[in-house]
Amino acid sequence: MGKLITVLTPEEIRSIAAAESSDPFRFLGLHPTDDGFVEIRAFCPGASSIIMLPDRGSPFPMVRVHDDGLFVWRSPEKTEPFGYRLTVTRGRVSWTTRDPYSFLPQLGDMDLYLFNEGRHTNLHRVMGARVVSPGGEPGVLFSVWAPNARAVSVVGSFNDWDRRRHPMRSRGASGVWELFVPGVSPGDLCKFSLLTSDGSTLTKADPYALRSELRPGTASVVDDPFGFPWTDREWMEARASRDPFSSRLSVYEVHAMSWAGDGRGFPGWERLGDWLIPHLVGMGFTHVELMPVMEHPLDGSWGYQVTGFFAPTSRMGGTRDFCRFVDRCHNAGIGVILDWPPAHFPADDWALARFDGTKLYEHEDPRLGTHPDWGTLIFNYGRHEVRNFLLSSALHWLDTFHADGLRVDAVASMLYLDYSRKEGQWIPNRYGGRENLEAASLLREICREVGRRFPGALMIAEESTAWPGVTRPPESGGLGFHFKWNMGWMNDTLEYFRRDPLFRGYHTRNITFSAVYAWSENFVLPLSHDEVVHGKGSLLGKMPGDDFRKRADLRLLLAYQWLFPGKQLLFMGGERALAAEWNPDEPLPPGDNRMEAFTSALNSLQKARPQLYREDCSPTGFRWVDFSDTSSSVISFLRTAAGLPPLLCVFNMTPVPRENYRIGAPITGMWRTIFNSDQEAFGGSGTDIPATVSADPPGMHGMEAGLNLRLPPQSCLVLEPAE
Numbered sequence: 117m118g119k120l121i122t123v124l125t126p127e128e129i130r131s132i133a134a135a136e137s138s139d140p141f142r143f144l145g146l147h148p149t150d151d152g153f154v155e156i157r158a159f160c161p162g163a164s165s166i167i168m169l170p171d172r173g174s175p176f177p178m179v180r181v182h183d184d185g186l187f188v189w190r191s192p193e194k195t196e197p198f199g200y201r202l203t204v205t206r207g208r209v210s211w212t213t214r215d216p217y218s219f220l221p222q223l224g225d226m227d228l229y230l231f232n233e234g235r236h237t238n239l240h241r242v243m244g245a246r247v248v249s250p251g252g253e254p255g256v257l258f259s260v261w262a263p264n265a266r267a268v269s270v271v272g273s274f275n276d277w278d279r280r281r282h283p284m285r286s287r288g289a290s291g292v293w294e295l296f297v298p299g300v301s302p303g304d305l306c307k308f309s310l311l312t313s314d315g316s317t318l319t320k321a322d323p324y325a326l327r328s329e330l331r332p333g334t335a336s337v338v339d340d341p342f343g344f345p346w347t348d349r350e351w352m353e354a355r356a357s358r359d360p361f362s363s364r365l366s367v368y369e370v371h372a373m374s375w376a377g378d379g380r381g382f383p384g385w386e387r388l389g390d391w392l393i394p395h396l397v398g399m400g401f402t403h404v405e406l407m408p409v410m411e412h413p414l415d416g417s418w419g420y421q422v423t424g425f426f427a428p429t430s431r432m433g434g435t436r437d438f439c440r441f442v443d444r445c446h447n448a449g450i451g452v453i454l455d456w457p458p459a460h461f462p463a464d465d466w467a468l469a470r471f472d473g474t475k476l477y478e479h480e481d482p483r484l485g486t487h488p489d490w491g492t493l494i495f496n497y498g499r500h501e502v503r504n505f506l507l508s509s510a511l512h513w514l515d516t517f518h519a520d521g522l523r524v525d526a527v528a529s530m531l532y533l534d535y536s537r538k539e540g541q542w543i544p545n546r547y548g549g550r551e552n553l554e555a556a557s558l559l560r561e562i563c564r565e566v567g568r569r570f571p572g573a574l575m576i577a578e579e580s581t582a583w584p585g586v587t588r589p590p591e592s593g594g595l596g597f598h599f600k601w602n603m604g605w606m607n608d609t610l611e612y613f614r615r616d617p618l619f620r621g622y623h624t625r626n627i628t629f630s631a632v633y634a635w636s637e638n639f640v641l642p643l644s645h646d647e648v649v650h651g652k653g654s655l656l657g658k659m660p661g662d663d664f665r666k667r668a669d670l671r672l673l674l675a676y677q678w679l680f681p682g683k684q685l686l687f688m689g690g691e692r693a694l695a696a697e698w699n700p701d702e703p704l705p706p707g708d709n710r711m712e713a714f715t716s717a718l719n720s721l722q723k724a725r726p727q728l729y730r731e732d733c734s735p736t737g738f739r740w741v742d743f744s745d746t747s748s749s750v751i752s753f754l755r756t757a758a759g760l761p762p763l764l765c766v767f768n769m770t771p772v773p774r775e776n777y778r779i780g781a782p783i784t785g786m787w788r789t790i791f792n793s794d795q796e797a798f799g800g801s802g803t804d805i806p807a808t809v810s811a812d813p814p815g816m817h818g819m820e821a822g823l824n825l826r827l828p829p830q831s832c833l834v835l836e837p838a839e
Contacts, residue, residue, distance in 0.1 A: 122181055122188045132159050133184040136267050140283040145217030152194035161185040161280050163206045171199040214253050214298040222257045228290040234500030240512035244324025245306055247340040255298035256338055262472035263291025265310040272306035279309035305335040312473030321466055328411040330430040334466045341435035341516055348446035355572035360598050361733040365683035366719050368401040369644055374700045375688055382431045385441040393448050400719025403451035420457050423467040425509040442518050451520035454513050458506045459526035460492035477502050483543050488536045498554035510562050514570045521574030528580045530555040563596030574598050587638040602639035605630040613673050616660050617770040621746035628743045634681050638733045641682040648698045656693045668830035671714055671793045675832035678718040679765045681738045691715035710799040721791050730757040741780050742817045752779055764835045774827035780817030786838035787811055794828035803828035808838055
């Protein structure tokens with residue numbers, strides 16, 4: 117201890133040296149004394165000297181009053197408070213900075229109030245490490261929610277990871293801690309060091325981090341994507357006026373880290389854009405859906421166990437690299453949908469788990485807070501601050517990164533308290549039911565807020581149960597999603613196509629049943645990554661028969677997906693007829709160019725014929741012609757839209773060609789074939805079929821006329837009136 121010239125007591129000095137104070141501003145910085153003088157106190161462990169430089173006047177050396185590095189300067193005469201900087205010398209290194217403890221609180225009272233109420237819709241712009249310049253002084257405002265901590269410090273590459281250097285101020289009952297640190301800039305690493313109620317110390321990544329270290333590093337990285345110079349204004353304005361239900365939605369699902377590459381590492385957003393965007397445009401997809409790009413520590417989770425709910429994964433580059441990728445997609449006419457997994461988070465001790473020494477983000481009771489399938493933790497959806505964390509995460513991807521929608525993962529696991537739990541392993545809601553009322557309320561709130569703030573952005577639910585009204589508006593009692601993945605359609609359809617064609621007649625219900633409930637929700641028809649991993653085989657590998665028959669069946673499957681009511685989603689590689697299932701550790705291999713041509717043709721057909729998408733969400737756009745011929749396994753239906761001629765879609769599900777196969781038609785006269793999956797260009801047999809055929813009485817299948825068709829084996833034909 118040096119000569120005591122400060123009004124601080126020995127105990128107060130000790131609390132500073134040990135970083136145990138919840139109010140470091142009470143001790144550090146500039147403080148008027150009772151007798152009209154000014155005392156400035158600065159603490160830097162290991163510093164040999166600190167010089168105080170007033171904004172006006174001569175510099176003054178400060179006096180060391182504690183061996184650990186507490187320095188004090190007292191004004192020689194009475195004076196008013198003034199601005200100043202500090203020049204710190206530590207070993208051979210010196211730096212000059214504005215004193216962090218000379219700044220007023222930066223988070224407004226309204227910010228804290230809205231956060232505690234769970235209603236701060238711009239929280240992603242203020243919480244965490246955010247680049248700001250109060251009074252023109254550049255630096256970073258660090259803020260974190262840790263209501264049960266005794267003291268919190270920010271540590272990082274800018275202060276030698278020493279928790280004594282930058283203790284934070286408590287913002288009282290809000291549970292928020294904050295500190296503005298001048299001179300910190302993008303690229304600096306940071307974490308929060310928390311002194312818990314039991315006296316232990318935890319070091320945690322920033323929950324609101326915009327960027328993270330590449331694994332196995334776990335630090336957060338200061339970044340600033342908010343000023344990115346976007347060039348997609350035309351896209352964003354057009355999106356806002358687009359009706360998602362009557363517009364095309366043809367989605368290509370992508371695992372960004374393995375879509376393309378040379379096997380030597382992750383491709384990065386720029387390189388991925390160079391390869392992927394031309395593919396999307398050439399294939400005619402309207403959107404790309406990225407499996408979670410949020411930061412995650414384990415490659416094998418494919419992004420579904422997130423530790424950074426605000427940070428694009430460092431595997432692919434920085435935040436502005438991701439902005440540039442989205443901007444390029446938009447300028448190419450491609451929308452970007454992001455998988456977003458708010459159903460759970462991993463229990464890594466440096467992340468959200470027991471964040472301030474208590475179960476803060478998760479439930480205390482494991483019957484509510486632990487996921488039995490994945491060994492992960494479940495958010496406390498009833499806690500306002502946790503709700504605001506998830507709400508702001510959702511809004512962040514749409515606001516900061518211009519995403520065009522979110523596909524919310526594992527919604528069913530959020531909605532049901534007994535999800536994957538046996539009797540006695542779950543707690544009923546206040547009405548005695550199994551519905552998670554808080555999770556349902558949060559989803560409604562997120563969907564409502566997305567609709568209000570981001571017109572045209574899509575909310576899509578992966579929900580595998582019969583929860584009512586997933587895609588109905590919140591004001592009508594629904595959850596408010598625009599679309600829901602139709603898992604029933606996926607399961608039934610794949611089960612049908614797995615069957616030997618000779619026996620498919622016995623399983624016709626698999627291929628037709630989804631029409632019974634097709635308009636109970638607004639559906640996306642998914643053939644996603646879940647169907648081509650874990651020993652399930654590729655889409656091609658699910659088909660029976662030799663290679664030629666497998667490819668014919670795969671064309672039939674995709675044709676049925678594109679022509680049946682609902683929007684389409686296809687996982688990468690499905691358009692390439694890959695023989696092996698997806699390997700996330702390898703770049704996507706090349707495949708069959710003829711299958712790519714076929715998928716592109718489906719998208720072109722759909723784009724040219726609004727009958728195939730305009731009424732996807734209404735039963736008025738679909739009518740069965742016939743599915744009763746189980747001996748031949750031929751099914752047919754019409755796709756219609758107001759003011760446009762009907763399209764007749766006919767599927768021969770067996771390898772047996774059909775001559776003079778008569779089928780009903782709603783209009784007499786000539787009909788022409790506008791699509792044939794059996795073309796040689798697609799890898800088909802090239803069976804010669806008439807370009808046009810006449811629909812004449814007598815009628816069939818309740819229609820005024822009939823057509824005699826030649827149906828190639830395992831084929832789909834689409835016909836329209838010739839006039």
